[in-house]
Amino acid sequence: MSRKQKKTLLRIIAAALLCIVAALLPLEGVWKALAFAVPYLIIGYDVLRGAALGIIHGQVFDEKFLMAIATLGAFAIREYPEAAAVMLFYQIGEWFQSIAVGRSRKSIAALMDIRPDSATVLRDGAEEEVDPEDVALGETILIRPGERVPLDGIVLEGSSSVDTAALTGESMPVDVREGERVISGSINLTGLLKVRTESEYAESTVARILELVENSAEKKAKVESFITRFARWYTPVVVIGALLLAVIPPLFVGDWGKWIERALIFLVVSCPCALVVSVPLSFFGGIGGASRQGILIKGANYLEALASVDTVCFDKTGTLTEGRFAVEAVHPKELNPDDLLDIAAAAESYSSHPLAQSILRAHEGDIDKSRLGEIEELAGLGIKAEVDGETYYVGNAGLMEKVGADYHDCHLLGTIIHISRGSKYLGHIVINDQLKEDAAEAIRSLKELGVQQTVMLSGDKASVAEHVAEKLGIDKCLPELLPAEKVVQVEALLAQGCRLAYVGDGINDAPVLTRADVGIAMGALGSDAAIESADIVLMDDRPSRLPLAVKLARRTMRIVHENIIFALGVKVLILVLGALGLANMWFAVFGDVGVLILAILNALRCMAASK
């Protein structure tokens, strides 16, 4: 609690006690007025002062001014307890709001507490502790176990486990070794690391993330603009309603006091605070909670758009698939599979081609290089290699034709590597880009959430792309697209009225990300381009984060709508009952402050990120 909040609390307690005393004393007339005026002034002096200043500044519809009129009016019609109580409850509501908002602000700051405090730099062989902002590009820093990685960099020495949970929401630590990247904001768990920095602080992952989250409050959702516009009309309308109610009916039926009391009830509910505070509070909480899960949302407007998405387009490579080749099957004609893989691996052991690398990864154990004789690379065809004194050919169908081997194609789709000994065909290896483990599940969850259409856009050839789409249960596959054509396809879908999210890795699909209603970049940890161009950034590369993001967005929107309907409903009810003389001032002030408190409590639910 801040000093101001503590002081307000004391005033609330003092005023409440004095009100009770005043109510218990058998006072009448002026004495009763004075007895209630004391707590009224204790609790309301700043409101009265604010009202006076507001009027000097021409702020007629200032909430303090209206509250002052309502309570002074109540004094005028001799409803002293009501006057003091309205002011008291109004202040209780304000106090509660200030506490709740302060708390949520703090807990979101804690969620985003990834800012490194200091960095240990090695300069001329000596360790120096400095602010991360004072470390230059290419300097060497030391990161001890338990410390936060201050800047992005490459490990020069040491190995360790690194906890990236604060960035990605992934609780499994990642192992890093020499030559691998560490990302600022993650926590070094086990070993001492010597790291060469690859960015200055302002350009580092952690600085970018913090900037992004801080700026997200600037982009407001449509509901929020609607509510602020509504609030601008609501207060004047209610105040004019109060004036009319106070003047017109008594001209015909008399009884001024009764109608003025009803008008004062209008003034008590004329502040749209519950609405105006609960909407941004919900979005703020929703965005904060999502960031805890490694889902960074650049503004409330994107959260709103994500909640209503009905079409999700995916890039294939790197988004749904690993973007890394792996051996899917080994089909020998004569040998056993291990032997065939062994020959292929030996022949390819000097090649750096991604396909060759995937064969080497699939091969278990080291390759005895002494088995190898002469190796010749045949451009566009494959490799001719002497292994254990025999000549083998490893490559595509063209190579097999050239050496006259009796090869055949595979029923599996993918890249086929054929192997022959001289002209004798030995079999083939099928290599494919691997699907991400949770890709199929992510598509299924999206369907369960009611996303009508999933589309895959790919630059790959039709047979491969369709195969992947089918395996994952994707509705529509658009293969063989150049990056520019992806934009055209997305525009065509948008023209059909789809509310469209595009998910890509953000590396070469920036134009599509910008064009979609919601552009989502995946696996953005360490990729600046993706963080720049996307509206929503998934820090790790698991597609299953996407349905989670949609769920969080919808939950936030539901809470926002609940609050709007609830707050408006109660206000309208009080206005109607008040005008008919069925509600008194007590009812009005309880209703108003109660709505404010309940709406705030409801909004705070947004922050609790569900799994």
Add this chain to the structure above:
Amino acid sequence: MKKSFKLEDLDCANCAAKMEAAIKKLPGVENATVSFMTQKMSIEAADEVFDEVVQAAVKCIARVEPDCRVILK
């Protein structure tokens, strides 16, 4: 130029909305936001008039909520 300023004792969300509306109407302001949640104001305006615009914005804020202070760095 775009710059953001911290606000102290910005106590009411509706006031923040009023301030934002008023600042956006100031001459020279290209865009402005006042966020109740982050207690920050950001202003976008041309470099030549930026300081004047900020001064005018500070006045707008004082008019809506006299207790609220802008931390000018």
